[in-house]
Amino acid sequence: MSAIEDVARRASAILSTRPSGLCSDFDGTLSRIVPSADQAQIEPSIRDALALLARQLDVVAIITGRSVDDVRRRVGLDDLVYIGNHGLERWEGGVHEVDPESLAYVPRLQAITGELANRFSSPAVEVELKTLSLSVHYRRAADPQEVECQLLAAxxxxxxxxxxxxxxxxxxxxxxxxIDRDKGSALADLIERRGLKAVVFLGDDRTDLDAMRRLATLRARGLAQGLSIGVRSEEAPPELPEIADALVDGVDRVAAFLQRLSRLLEG
Ligand SMILES: [Mg+2]
Incomplete structure (x- = not known):
């Protein structure tokens, strides 16, 4: 049995316990990593598979560090739940909820974005204001480690x-x-609101480990069944293989997994 077949069968078996949901990170999981964060696009085959899965499962959700508006525009499916800014905002069925406490920080984040854009005005550094948080990307730097040190110092x-x-x-x-939110609490909140009994989670990066750990805790307490799938890459955090329940090799294999899962669920 291929690795993808094995992971898809495990996921399908877990998701047969209802209500069940599939939750995924966006960048590096459903979209390839690209030089500029603004160029990221969902793989078309992944969009098609998610559209099918949204009809087959009780919920399909995207949990991302991007803003809800940004990720919704990139995914383009209205029957998904979008949880943005690591859980500070949420969109479902046309209703957009924002954590009220986080709004107080918007003026500060705007001021810092302006200051950083002046201090790091090279194309190697991209300052992205996401309304409720800000990201400073340095993927285009010739020496990312050096630039990372400069950025951390600032x-x-x-x-x-x-x-x-x-x-x-x-x-x-x-x-x-x-505010005490991360992808782990965002996932737990979704499970509670929707009464989910089984969840499959996919992610590739450090912030996704919080969701994987939370899923393992819920499973250990008998509160939900779960399978966390780590997407391997050269930049993956070193703990990923140990924390994820299963691994797949890159965005192409995520596409193959989602397609196979949808076919298995079709029966
Ligand atoms: Mg990611």
């Missing part, structure tokens, strides 16, 4: 001064409001 004092949380991912540093 961002750590700013985070302290403005009372923001600093987190890191694949060639990106983020500043977020100091």
């Amino acid at each position: 961002l750590e004092p700013l985070a302290r001064q403005h009372g923001l949380r600093l987190t890191r991912g694949r060639m990106v540093i983020e500043l977020r409001p100091p």
Whole structure:
């Protein structure tokens, strides 16, 4: 049996316990990593598979660090749940909810974005304001490690001064409001709201590990069945193979997995 066949059968068996859902990260999982974050596109075969799965399962959700508006535009399917800014905002069926506490940080994030854009005005650094958080990407730097050090030296004092949380991912540093939310609590919230008994989660990066760990905890407590799937890449966090229940090799294999899963669920 191929690796994809094996993972798809395990996922299908778990998802037969209803209500069940499939939740996924976006960048590096459903879209290829590209030089600029603004160029990211969902793979068309993945969009088709998600559209089918949304009809077959009780919920299909995207849980991302991007804003809801941004990721909705890139995925383009209205019957999905979109959880953006690592859980600070949510969109479902035309209703957009934003964590009220996080709104107080918007002016600060705007001011910092302007300041950073002046200080790092090279094309190697991309400052992206996502309304409720901001991302500083350095993928285009000739020496990413050197630029990362410079950025951390600038961002750590700013985070302290403005009372923001600093987190890191694949060639990106983020500043977020100091609200206790991450992809793990976002996933737990979705499971609770929808009464899900089984969940498959896909992700490739450091912030996805929070969701994978949370799913393992819920499973250990007998609260939900779960399978976490890590997407391998050269930039994946070193803990990914140990924390994910299964691994697939890159976005192409995610597409193959989702297509096979949909066919298995069709019976
Ligand atoms: Mg990702």
